[in-house]
Amino acid sequence: MDLTIVGCGYLGLALAERLQLRRPQLRLTLTTTTSERLEQLSPLADRVQVCDATDPAQLLDALRQSSSAVFCLGPKGDRQVDTNGYRHTFVDSFRCLMSLLPQLPNLRQIVYTSSCSVYGDAQGGWVDEETPAEPGRGHGDVLLESEQLLSGISDRRVCILRLGALYGPGRELDRRLRGLAGVERPGNGASYSNWLHVADAAGALEAALDGEWIGVVNVVNDEPIRLRDLVGKSLQRQGLAPVHWLGHDEPGSAGRRIRNTRLKQLGYELQHPNVDQSGVFSASQVP
Template identity: 35%
Template sequence: MKPRLLWIGYGDIAQRTAPLLVKQGWQVVGVCRQPERKTAPAGVELVAASANNETELKALFDEPVAAVVITLTPNDYSRDGYHQAYVVPCRHLQQVFNQLAEPPRVLYVSSTGVYGQTHGEWVDEESATEPTSDSGEMLLQAERVIQGSAATVSVLRCSGIYGPGRERLRQQIQAGTAVISPTWTNRIHSDDVAGFIGHLLAHPEHCEDVYLVTDSQPLLQQDAYARIAAQLGVAITELPRSDKVGARGSKRLSNQRLLATGYQLLHPELASTSER
């Protein structure tokens, strides 16, 4: 019998990862509020449930569950909206996991927004987490809640995710409205987020508490924008500039723990060609 995997928050990353997991032999169940609006490949079952409803979440575990992947997104980009999207579901899941005779393996997809460094420091999984935004604070609180459950939890802190369907920055650069500031930036392709999730699930011996999911080359914002501009066939010479570090801070992220698992990045750095 195939091991059953629940994906709570079946969105873009879930849709990219699900075919990999099906090939690995998982029975994938995608959980979202409106499954009729989603498409699922063969081998993936979509079910309706709210991550904010503990009764509905508990019912998902009427059958044995070997693994859970959690990718939550807010509907409201306010402090309370982040709290409802990140912290409340994790509290419910903590209660559900604590009542199970055999809690599942859990991967919780978070963000490097939990770090607040602003001076270009090198940051790894052991660095201080002092978020400076509401979203970062609520993500860190949610991490701590889910890690306090009876399940074996790995938190995946992703840097800026790019790839097909994530067009905002490209549009801003093409329109000439993106602002260049003197900050370090870090990125990860959506295919590598999916690939690393599949890799961890295929290799349960890799179960560190936290992984930084980022590529191998932090870039100054100017250099990152120049590479994206080259893909678009435009220049960055006319882009506005600022001498202030933005809300996302300025840091260089280390992916040594990720690489130590044996995962090979599909996109080890941001390309300057049309490859996306």
């Protein structure tokens, strides 16, 4: 298999590192939008290319030699981007990909890392891949539109992984939540969140490529967790003051609990079935 990973940020990089260790025979192409990152990525791959996926010439060049492509792209920079920025990154990139497909006869497999945010709020209920996605307007809506574009490709194997929120080395939960110690927060923290260790995100991507998965697959750990439990456990472990929840959550903010039954049926075994395992809250304990 020849593989291109389009977008080597947190997850794309984790996948590249995993494949380099486990599949040294794979011919790997990595992309970045900036020449400054070429040096960082070069040791991990056979080819590293500057590629903005909205640029047809650059995307064609990045995919030309590959039979498989993983799209792990996301808006650039640390700032939150607005819906238009999101749309440009995702929808424009996939429109560009679609326009190029006739020139990419060897590209048989396309995997895209979408997000569970496409489900919108389910009032704390369980959702699976059969549940209609109702993200409402905004970022989730853009991701759903991106999914729909890719799902319309009929002559390639397309797999859409709906990921939970990523954490792991470099994005440790304790460090991210520590700023909440002792603060007052609106609501009661009852909303559910769904998490995924980056090692499992990369593992599921490898499994999707190997197993030639098709269609939508939720990729989350086994245990959705209420925000107050997530924050409470983390602050307690760090010996910090708890959050003061001030009242009731707004209607429509209870979140959703994502089922990963299909992921299991496809044979994937989670390394980190919940956020409590193997010290994932703590940087020093992350393997």
